[in-house]
Amino acid sequence: MAQPTSTSLMKPETLALHSGQFEDKNAAAVVAPLYLSTTFERDENYELPNGYLYTRAGNPNREQLETILATLENGSEAMAFSSGQAAAMTFFQCLKPGDHVLVPDDAYYGTPSLLQDFFTSWGLTFSKVDTTKIAEIENAIRPETRVVWLETPSNPQLKVSDLQEIAQLAKAHNLISVCDNTWATPMLQNPLNLGCDVVMHSTTKYLGGHSDVLGGALIFKKKGELSDRARQLQTLGGAVPSPFDCWLVVRGIKTLAVRVRQQSANAQQVAEFLESQEAVEKVHYPGLVSHAGFHTSQRQMSSGGAMLSVQVKGGADEALVFIKKLNLFTPATSLGGVESLIEHRASVEGPDTLTPKNLLRISVGLEHAEDLINDLRQALAGL
Ligand SMILES: *Cc1c(COP(=O)(O)O)cnc(C)c1O
Numbered sequence: 001m002a003q004p005t006s007t008s009l010m011k012p013e014t015l016a017l018h019s020g021q022f023e024d025k026n027a028a029a030v031v032a033p034l035y036l037s038t039t040f041e042r043d044e045n046y047e048l049p050n051g052y053l054y055t056r057a058g059n060p061n062r063e064q065l066e067t068i069l070a071t072l073e074n075g076s077e078a079m080a081f082s083s084g085q086a087a088a089m090t091f092f093q094c095l096k097p098g099d100h101v102l103v104p105d106d107a108y109y110g111t112p113s114l115l116q117d118f119f120t121s122w123g124l125t126f127s128k129v130d131t132t133k134i135a136e137i138e139n140a141i142r143p144e145t146r147v148v149w150l151e152t153p154s155n156p157q158l159k160v161s162d163l164q165e166i167a168q169l170a171k172a173h174n175l176i177s178v179c180d181n182t183w184a185t186p187m188l189q190n191p192l193n194l195g196c197d198v199v200m201h202s203t204t205k206y207l208g209g210h211s212d213v214l215g216g217a218l219i220f221k222k223k224g225e226l227s228d229r230a231r232q233l234q235t236l237g238g239a240v241p242s243p244f245d246c247w248l249v250v251r252g253i254k255t256l257a258v259r260v261r262q263q264s265a266n267a268q269q270v271a272e273f274l275e276s277q278e279a280v281e282k283v284h285y286p287g288l289v290s291h292a293g294f295h296t297s298q299r300q301m302s303s304g305g306a307m308l309s310v311q312v313k314g315g316a317d318e319a320l321v322f323i324k325k326l327n328l329f330t331p332a333t334s335l336g337g338v339e340s341l342i343e344h345r346a347s348v349e350g351p352d353t354l355t356p357k358n359l360l361r362i363s364v365g366l367e368h369a370e371d372l373i374n375d376l377r378q379a380l381a382g383l
Helices: 012-018 060-073 084-093 110-119 134-140 163-172 225-237 243-254 256-275 294-300 316-325 345-349 369-381
Strands: 077-081 100-104 125-129 145-151 176-180 198-202 216-220 280-284 307-312 341-343 359-363
Touching (some): 060 077, 060 243, 084 176, 084 198, 084 225, 100 110, 110 125, 125 134, 163 294, 216 225, 243 256, 256 307, 307 316, 316 345, 316 359, 316 369
Parallel strands (some): 100 125, 145 176
Antiparallel strands (some): 077 216, 198 216, 307 359, 341 359
């Protein structure tokens, strides 16, 4: 299929299907063929006819995925990696020893762990800040600060940070603003359009969408020194996804818009139900008026998303009993797949975690909302 010429006027639903398409001259296949070849033949002039040399440096399936990701996030360039962590790792490796990074106090635990356990010995320093408060960010900026890393809504407390306001502050202080957009997906929130410089994704989650492929991505607003360095590290470091991994994520993205729309509508109903229940202490969901980030999320997201956290009355024991009584929510880590998952984050994060012991994180899937609510009702009745 030919690449549409004027993509800028099209909506994300259309772009998810039509951007990055390449013509299959061999068989005219509608779906892109899988190029497992690790190496590519030179022609009689010893040139590379399609530009591909070796799969670590470039592959048609990876290029297709990168084109789609750049298009959906409105970036100039995208790089696909073998996991979200490989993408984050590559970004931090683009910095220099001595640089200082600001990270949210509530974030995917792997991000601060990577900084603490590996990059401090490499010379990076970092501070945790409450990125929902602009004054806290401003106060934490030092002369050597280079980056403000953001994650909104955050994991696991669904805190919402104002991307536009923070990106402006970052520009004024010459900082690079990066947003981990995994939880919102490009269908609900586009950080680059709000002024951020870089978007990071774990494509393992909503983009893949079926809990069957690991992947990550970095998307850059502008091509320049930073993106060139990341591209070089992608090739030299070699944390690249396999062609089949790319093919699976491309397939997942085709249904991203409808999945996220439905899963988010289900999550809104589930959140409203949970909030009305006697056995529930607190629900964290950006689509609830009671949520501290409700107004900001209304401005920067097109819906509340499909992730929520709930604190049941009691402690860890009550939370774990609740999980055991559920039938439709699989107790497993991860998120963003078609099936609903539930997780006790404090158990996963260990004894030092700031996550409340009675908090359960829920990834709402594509089951019917009524079935999900009935299951939650019977489990709460047993507490
Ligand atoms: C899962 C996740 C990551 C890490 O991605 P992997 O693909 O597991 O390496 C990073 N950030 C967020 C918000 C995540 O949910």
